Amino acid sequence: MSHEGAFTYDGGKVAPGETQNIRYGISETYMGDPVRIPVTVVNGTEPGPTAVLTAAAHGDELNGVEVVRTVAHEWDHTDLHGTLVCLPVLNVPGFLAQQRYLPIYDRDLNRSFPGSETGTSARRMANRIFENFVEPGDFGLDFHTSTRGRTNMLHVRADTDSEGVERVAKAFGSNVVIDGAGPEGTLRREASERETATVTVEMGEAHRFQRELIDRALAGVESVFAEFGLRRTDAVRWPGWRTVIDGASEKTWLRADVGGLVDMHYDGGDLVREGESVCTITDPFKTESETVIAPFTGLLVGVLENPLVYPGNPVCHLVELDASTRRALEREQS
Template identity: 75%
Template sequence: MADNEAFTYNGGKVEPGKTQDIRYGISETYLGDPVRIPVTIINGEQAGPTVFLSAAAHGDELNGIEVVREVAYEWDLSDLAGTLVCMPVLNVPGFLAQQRYLPIYDRDLNRSFPGSETSTGAKRMAHRIYQNFIEPCDFGIDFHTSTRGRTNMLHVRADMSDDAVARLAKAFGSHVIIDSSGSDGMLRTEAAKSGTPAITVEMGEAHRFQRELIDEALAGVESVFAEYGLRETSTVNWPGWRTVISDENEKTWLRADAGGIVDMHHDRGALVHEGDRICTITNPFKDDNVTVVAPFTGVLVGVLENPVVYPGNPICHLVELKDKVRRVVEREQSTSFETPG
């Protein structure tokens, strides 16, 4: 194979066969101290794709941090063909405050890409990240979790109308891919617009490491590396069943019609059939029960973790499974996902 080239960013260079850990300045605090994000660049000796792995664009979403760190520091990358740009914590101010948004500006970093060097503080931060570490890449994976109080099964969100993005999404090997172009300002959306295919991986809940999901995501990264030839030792993963949720599928967030305390009867990833009882909402005296049932047969991509709701609060994200996929899932999920009691 051909020799690799140096990876350059504003202020530095990483030669082939070298690894560099940097804290890259993207803004300043009220005291004029630098706001810096950790970046690890692993540049293989052999030529290949340049790939970014990013996490914690929302500061309280932690699962992806461990995925990116383990790839960078625990995997044997001596045979790497290409370059890895690993950014475990994009939103450092939010991470330090353990909150979703940038506390300095109260803005969503993941609605600020590709950024601007003359606009808001959030967009200036996004601009420095994007110009130096996203735009130079051939493709990338951005890791997220559900927001506080909810949890997601591991799944991919991707614009499947873009062939290059669809290839990446399928290579990751998740059971569920939700087909969406994404909102303006999202990292994956803006990267794809400028020619860097990118996907979002959703996994679990905020404020914690969940080992099972981290391991699933690591298997997905390994599968992607195999698909694009970054590591000879990796193999492409087929998840056993897969469904792409598009406009042809029913999908909905089921919301509470009553306030109270929620007793969930199914976990994330569970298959539920039309008419199945998903949860029961009760008052403190348990004398006024409101049952929430599945309006169609599908899989629970996301469910409530915080067991208290107001009317209108989201309870679960249900996506339809077509008959062929449903039968496969029924065979796989031969044991019930119902919680005791």
């Protein structure tokens, strides 16, 4: 995992001890002008692993943008052991339009990896990003938020069957790890299958900076860097309690059975007990109401922010906790 020498990409290289801020062309507009993404490569003077930090694969998911920018430009990398590749905005067209998907044919960039030189526009963009800056990495942190109208507590999604991926996930130090390989075409799955052990960090909601979550994520990045030796500190974090939600754990999106206005009774990160009312849905006159009941005791990982629902819309993401984890969470919340 230890590397020496220059970091190379199609079009240039970054020598040891050098930092480059690159506007890297991944496509062209209808006018033939280049579509460029910002990339910062910091190559340490000392050998070590290559870390890849990515954000805004969905263009309206902004919390991770600030995490990656802060690591790239505000941290002191004088004693960096290894190489740091920071891509704060993968989906520049979506970022400029402030929408989730690529405006071109509404494609999802995060279902297009590892990409193709001769495929769709999204797959061509993904290919340029992946081959030059993701695949050369030893491990990766891919930052996301919930989609518009919902919010997620900070947690990690990772394929813990992979020893390398599990190491990254645990080093990040979140309370919750949701286990799974992820859908085909996602950056974390495709990178991990190609030996760049990558996890997804979910945090908060779209269209905003949430400082508390950003600071917690930065502490997680520092912990991972300490675990892999990029920063010679003892900052590897233990979050106090941790639960890994795997295939044997009960988990579900609770959905509205009626349309109306939602009154959530809990926030993301709260413990909800079996049989308790998670939220109430009412009509405009408050004459008709429907209560959504927790089918098991668990943790609210994601909750609705936009209080308007159609039948079938998700209102929260509930995951099961074992007894010891419930006790630890209760102690923390009390």
